[in-house]
Amino acid sequence: MKRLPILVLLMASALFAAPPGAIAIHNARVIPVSGPAIAKGTVVLRNGLIEAVGADVTVPADAWVIEGDGLTVYPGLIDALSTFGLPDAAPAPSGGGARGATPQPATPAPAQPAAPPARGPEDRPFTTSWLKAADLVKPTDRRLESVRAEGYTTAVTFPNHGIFAGQGAIVNLAGETSGAMVVAEGAGQYLTFTTTPGFGGGFPNSLMGVLAYVRQVYLDADHYKQAKQFYAAHSRGTPRPEFDRALEGVLESSRVLLPATRRVEVDRLLRFANELHVEALLYGLPEGYRSADLLKNAAATALVSLKWPEKAKDSDPEEPDSIRVLEVRDHAPSTPAVLARSGVRFALYSGGIDRRADLFKAVKRAIDAGLAPEDALRAMTLTPAEIYGVADRLGSIEKGKIANLVVTKGDLFVDKTEVKYVFVDGVKFEPVEEPPPAKPGAPEASNPGENQ
Amino acid sequence: MKFACCRRSWASFWLAPLTSRRLVLLFATSLAAATPPIVIQNATILTVTKGTLNGSVLIRDGKIAEVGEKIMVPADAKVIDASGQFVMPGIIDCHSHIAADSINEGSVSVSSMVGIEDVLNPDDISIYRAVAGGVTTANILHGSANSIGGKCTVIKLRWGKDAHDMIFQGALPGIKFALGENPKRAGNPTGQRIGAGNVQGRYPATRMGVEDVIREAFNEAKVYQQSWKDYNEKIAQGEQPAAPRRDLKLEPLVEVLEGKRLVHAHCYRADEILMLLRVADDYGFKIRTLQHVLEGYKVAKEIAAHGAGASTFSDWWAYKLEAFDAIPYNAAIMTRKGVLVSLNSDSDELMRHLNDEAAKTMKYGGLNETEALSLVTINPAKQLMIDNRVGSIEVGKDADLTIFDKHPLSNYAKVEKVFIDGQLYFDRASDLADRPERETEKKKLMDKEKEEQKKNAPVGRGRPAA
Numbered sequence: 001m002k003r004l005p006i007l008v009l010l011m012a013s014a015l016f017a018a019p020p021g022a023i024a025i026h027n028a029r030v031i032p033v034s035g036p037a038i039a040k041g042t043v044v045l046r047n048g049l050i051e052a053v054g055a056d057v058t059v060p061a062d063a064w065v066i067e068g069d070g071l072t073v074y075p076g077l078i079d080a081l082s083t084f085g086l087p088d089a090a091p092a093p094s095g096g097g098a099r100g101a102t103p104q105p106a107t108p109a110p111a112q113p114a115a116p117p118a119r120g121p122e123d124r125p126f127t128t129s130w131l132k133a134a135d136l137v138k139p140t141d142r143r144l145e146s147v148r149a150e151g152y153t154t155a156v157t158f159p160n161h162g163i164f165a166g167q168g169a170i171v172n173l174a175g176e177t178s179g180a181m182v183v184a185e186g187a188g189q190y191l192t193f194t195t196t197p198g199f200g201g202g203f204p205n206s207l208m209g210v211l212a213y214v215r216q217v218y219l220d221a222d223h224y225k226q227a228k229q230f231y232a233a234h235s236r237g238t239p240r241p242e243f244d245r246a247l248e249g250v251l252e253s254s255r256v257l258l259p260a261t262r263r264v265e266v267d268r269l270l271r272f273a274n275e276l277h278v279e280a281l282l283y284g285l286p287e288g289y290r291s292a293d294l295l296k297n298a299a300a301t302a303l304v305s306l307k308w309p310e311k312a313k314d315s316d317p318e319e320p321d322s323i324r325v326l327e328v329r330d331h332a333p334s335t336p337a338v339l340a341r342s343g344v345r346f347a348l349y350s351g352g353i354d355r356r357a358d359l360f361k362a363v364k365r366a367i368d369a370g371l372a373p374e375d376a377l378r379a380m381t382l383t384p385a386e387i388y389g390v391a392d393r394l395g396s397i398e399k400g401k402i403a404n405l406v407v408t409k410g411d412l413f414v415d416k417t418e419v420k421y422v423f424v425d426g427v428k429f430e431p432v433e434e435p436p437p438a439k440p441g442a443p444e445a446s447n448p449g450e451n452q
Numbered sequence: 453m454k455f456a457c458c459r460r461s462w463a464s465f466w467l468a469p470l471t472s473r474r475l476v477l478l479f480a481t482s483l484a485a486a487t488p489p490i491v492i493q494n495a496t497i498l499t500v501t502k503g504t505l506n507g508s509v510l511i512r513d514g515k516i517a518e519v520g521e522k523i524m525v526p527a528d529a530k531v532i533d534a535s536g537q538f539v540m541p542g543i544i545d546c547h548s549h550i551a552a553d554s555i556n557e558g559s560v561s562v563s564s565m566v567g568i569e570d571v572l573n574p575d576d577i578s579i580y581r582a583v584a585g586g587v588t589t590a591n592i593l594h595g596s597a598n599s600i601g602g603k604c605t606v607i608k609l610r611w612g613k614d615a616h617d618m619i620f621q622g623a624l625p626g627i628k629f630a631l632g633e634n635p636k637r638a639g640n641p642t643g644q645r646i647g648a649g650n651v652q653g654r655y656p657a658t659r660m661g662v663e664d665v666i667r668e669a670f671n672e673a674k675v676y677q678q679s680w681k682d683y684n685e686k687i688a689q690g691e692q693p694a695a696p697r698r699d700l701k702l703e704p705l706v707e708v709l710e711g712k713r714l715v716h717a718h719c720y721r722a723d724e725i726l727m728l729l730r731v732a733d734d735y736g737f738k739i740r741t742l743q744h745v746l747e748g749y750k751v752a753k754e755i756a757a758h759g760a761g762a763s764t765f766s767d768w769w770a771y772k773l774e775a776f777d778a779i780p781y782n783a784a785i786m787t788r789k790g791v792l793v794s795l796n797s798d799s800d801e802l803m804r805h806l807n808d809e810a811a812k813t814m815k816y817g818g819l820n821e822t823e824a825l826s827l828v829t830i831n832p833a834k835q836l837m838i839d840n841r842v843g844s845i846e847v848g849k850d851a852d853l854t855i856f857d858k859h860p861l862s863n864y865a866k867v868e869k870v871f872i873d874g875q876l877y878f879d880r881a882s883d884l885a886d887r888p889e890r891e892t893e894k895k896k897l898m899d900k901e902k903e904e905q906k907k908n909a910p911v912g913r914g915r916p917a918a
Contacts, residue, residue, distance in 0.1 A: 120560055120701065196559060200654070206554035208566040208602060212700060216565060219698045230694055264553075264573050267614050272570075294614075311901065323890060324575070326897040 021062040022046040023428065025407065028068025033075050033374075033382045034396035043073055045403040048426040053397050066407075071420060074377065074412055075396050076153025076404030078170075080347035080384035081257065081283050081303045084155040085171045085181060086133060087141040117202025121216040125203055126194045129249025131159045131166030134185035139175045143354050148173055149431030150356045151412065153404035153424045154183065156388055158190035158257070163210055164217070164246065165190040167253055170390050172404065174424035183402070184390050188281065189253035211272065218276045221247045255279040257303070266291040270298045281387065283349070287328055288335035292342035301387055302344060304379075306362040307351030308332045333362075336379060337370030347384040348376065356419060356431075363413040376413060488528045489517065490874060492855065495534035500541055500822060500829050501844035509539060511851040514873035519845055532855075537868060540825060540860050541844050542588025542852030543806050544832040546763040547716070547743050547796035549593060550578035550803065551609075551618070556595030557602055561635065561655060561665045564627060565700040567603030568592045572615035578800040580611045583878045585804030586854035586867045589620060589842055591796075591832075593743070594628040596718040599635045599656065599665040601628035603704055604716060606836055608852070608872050623838045626740070627704050629717035631724040632774050635662050663727055670735045673705035680706075714740035714837065716763075720774040722750040729758045741835045743796070745786075746778035752789035761792040761835035766809040767816070768802070783827060784817020794832035811861040824861060850874075 023045045030041040030053060042057040043050065051060075059065055083089030118125035137157060147155070153173055159166030168187030175181035191214065196205045204210045227241040258269045260282040273280035283303040285291070295302055309329050311321070321329075339346045348366070353359045363376050385395025393402050403426035410417035422429045490511040497505050497519060507521035510529070525531060549555050553571040557563040572592070582590065588609055594602030604626035607618040636657050656662050679696040686693040707713035715732070719725050719742050732739050741761040742748060746769055748755060748762045755762055764786070769778035779785075787793045795810055797803035806828045813819045813827060833843025841850050851874035858865040870878040 117559065121565065201559065203559040204557060204566075205559040206557045206566065206571075208554050208568065208571045209557040209559065209563070211570040212557075212565040212567070216700045219700070223695070223697045227694065262575065264575055264615055267616065268570070268572075271616065311905070320894075320898065322577075323894045323897065326894060326901065330897050330900060 022060050024059040024063040025066045025068045025073055026059055029072040031074050032397035033378055034398055045426045048403050050399055050401050050403050052399055072408050074406045075381040076406055077151040077380045078384040079152050079155040079350045081349040082155035082157045083160050084143055084147050084173060085137040085141050085157045087138050089160055120203050121213045124246045126162035127164040127246045128162050128166050129164035129189060130245045133157045133159055134169035134182045137171050137178050137181050139181060144173050146354045148422045148429050149419055150359045151406040151419055153422060154394055156187050163191060163194050170388055172424050187388050188255035188257055190257045192259060217250060221250045257281045257283050259284050261286055263287045263291045266294050270300055285335055286332040289331045289338040292338050292344055295344045296342050302346040304335050304346050304348050305351035306348050307353060333365040334369035336366045340375045346379055347387055348379045360413045360415055488530055489526050491525050491529045492532045492534050492539055495537050495539045497845060498540040499845040500825050511874040514851055516847055516849050516851050534855055538856045538859055540854050541829045542854050543586045543828045545587050545590040545797050545803055546794045546832040546835055547593055547798045548590040548803060550800050551576045552592055556597040558597035561598050562600040562669045563598045563602050564600050564704040568594060569605045574615050574618055579609050582803045583609045583611055583870050584867055587803055588852040588872045591836055593716060596630035596634040599662045600669050601630055603627050610872055611877050623836060624714050626714040626716050629715055631662055631719040633772060659724055666731055669705060673702045676702040677706045708737050716741045716743050718743045720744055720746050722747040725751055746775055749782045749785040752786045752791050756790040762786050763794045763796045766795055766812040780816035783813045784819050792831055792834055793827060794835055795827045807860040
């Protein structure tokens with residue numbers, strides 16, 4: 001009996017190979033997000049969890065101590081819509097060019113040119129609803145180091161190829177194994193409005209075709225569910241319903257993520273989700289600043305991309321953009337501020353930005369457009385945790401939560417601020433300030449919400 | 453993507469002192485009932501169905517409340533003096549492809565599962581420009597790539613409203629059919645045989661095939677219709693059968709069979725027109741309108757006998773082989789043979805001067821003024837079965853009115869004001885007055901962006917920090 005605790009300790013140390021004992025960040029400014037800032041406080045991490053936080057916390061005898069003078073401790077940032085952790089989503093082969101198509105597969109594509117063109121919804125075009133990010137995530141994604149340097153410790157990551165692309169997972173952005181990264185699965189089903197180019201590529205080749213397809217799939221899923229229930233009750237004497245993995249994947253998904261760039265799309269997709277009786281998260285939202293009334297009335301949640309729209313690099317100088325296009329580019333960064341003022345729940349996501357300076361600049365633009373810095377922080381920590389139902393584990397510095405932290409010298413989202421340490425599951429990382437620059441001419445990684 | 457640049461110009465007519473965009477939008481979305489009555493005075497009123505008179509129109513609660521030579525002006529009414537000007541019913545375009553984010557689901561020969569309503573785009577600047585041409589209602593059709601295309605939606609051009617608020621509530625839904633070159637060529641764009649080269653061919657490739665596709669689709673629809681009838685009968689008898697799978701492709705076709713959805717069929721040649729009428733007769737449904745129907749003059753009697761309407765061009769043809777045997781007398785001849793005829797645009801440009809198109813039928817075919825105006829007002833309204841609401845100036849109808857400075861059948865006529873549901877959606881004077889302000893606004897945005905670009909030049913990616 002006496003040996004059992006030793007055994008448990010041994011097992012524990014094998015599982016959590018990183019720091020033995022505890023880490024204490026002592027006398028630092030602590031921003032827990034869930035409560036008021038602590039001017040001089042201590043955070044104790046043990047076994048990958050936050051053991052204690054407060055102004056008068058005693059540093060445990062066995063703890064490694066980080067002197068926190070001049071440092072600020074924030075909860076680790078959560079990328080509310082991401083492909084981080086999915087290595088296959090990182091490199092972007094050029095080409096494609098199908099209107100609205102996601103240019104590169106994060107996951108095996110269902111309708112490659114080799115496959116015969118889909119003749120209708122029955123052929124389930126561009127559908128991999130059964131794919132799960134939790135099965136696909138890998139600690140070898142080369143982007144993890146640079147996104148940790150941005151302060152991200154967690155991403156809600158999704159397969160991103162196809163109409164029904166697959167199911168997301170909440171993953172920590174470090175880990176010895178794939179399994180160790182996964183915090184929770186079932187983040188929802190990620191949809192893009194992918195179409196075939198031209199008329200010869202199969203169904204669907206228009207936006208209305210995609211919408212009709214999604215609608216038919218939901219009707220089919222409903223019918224399938226009933227048929228399966230009926231069969232379960234009357235197996236003898238009933239022909240069995242044909243197994244349909246596409247519908248299984250849809251039925252497993254408790255919510256859908258839908259791309260909404262323009263106000264008309266916000267309007268359209270809120271109505272659509274309502275018609276389908278699914279919980280929807282709208283993502284993208286550069287025109288969120290003029291869509292707040294719609295989102296508010298529908299009590300909807302928005303995922304706002306920090307990749308603000310920019311003038312196309314190859315735009316024709318002789319052909320100036322219309323006033324509306326100019327207005328969208330100018331006003332887009334005011335979206336978070338407008339949503340905050342209107343009481344719309346929103347989270348910010350990186351849109352694939354994987355450099356600290358670029359990310360901070362993007363957040364700074366939102367702050368300059370009227371977003372309170374604490375609202376910006378919340379939209380990148382506790383709010384995404386709440387949206388995905390993991391606020392009991394992530395999103396703030398509270399006792400018992402997962403030890404994901406960002407420690408900075410200076411205020412977060414200020415250009416000169418240095419990210420000193422990042423903790424993921426209690427494991428300390430010291431970010432390299434300059435991640436390796438992308439190869440010249442290499443296409444940028446495509447990310448959710450970017451392609452609409 | 454096209455975007456609006458002058459969406460609020462009309463509103464400033466009423467709210468000149470208010471410059472806040474928010475207030476203007478609030479006003480635009482408020483109920484018509486909250487606005488005071490409007491009297492348009494001293495105008496020549498072309499009612500289309502009740503003759504022409506000099507007098508006034510009273511608009512109340514979005515409806516035409518009174519039309520007459522002398523009417524009582526309510527104390528709280530806003531009075532518009534239209535001396536020397538002409539008021540006509542808002543123009544109705546029976547064939548348009550504006551205001552939608554996609555038009556063709558060209559991948560399949562039967563695409564009745566898709567619909568324009570899903571992709572209406574209220575930000576399309578063509579809406580405003582069409583209003584500026586006097587159009588107030590349009591039938592937004594799916595394209596002509598497929599034998600049986602997608603579902604269509606009738607909208608009012610309520611520029612500034614959200615998509616759903618543009619839909620003409622109460623109008624029957626439609627569906628597009630298409631015959632001839634477009635559906636047989638689609639999917640086979642190189643003009644090669646099906647399967648030739650690396651182009652995936654698509655059935656049909658001939659006019660025979662088009663007919664076959666339509667027949668097969670309705671065969672399927674009838675089976676589907678029966679499966680639901682059987683199901684409902686069993687339910688009525690207290691049984692608990694498993695429900696059939698809902699099929700979004702076949703549901704609209706069942707609606708066609710049951711007369712709940714109007715068929716608008718793109719066609720050119722006399723032979724294919726007769727083919728379609730026979731197919732419809734065989735399956736017991738009606739073709740509501742034949743669209744384009746350039747050879748309609750050859751088979752006008754047969755069209756009239758079926759009860760189909762014809763929606764054609766005044767003088768637009770020869771853009772492809774099947775559109776060669778056309779004459780400018782088409783609309784007039786079909787009218788004289790008892791066909792219900794309208795003129796449509798099929799084009800965001802042509803849409804802006806449909807009154808001109810109507811005028812051409814007076815030169816070619818000798819229609820009178822009222823007949824000519826009917827081609828773009830009451831006739832398309834009848835074709836779309838919304839003539840109880842729009843298409844003429846009559847008491848009780850929607851106050852969709854266009855004021856021209858000259859007679860609308862004159863080439864020199866310009867649209868002065870357009871009302872939809874009694875609300876002003878276009879005002880020429882305020883549009884012109886607002887232009888300098890919009891230019892300044894645009895320049896400001898462009899200059900600001902240039903400044904920002906300098907300031908926010910992306911760090912890194914090989915570039916040394918400034």
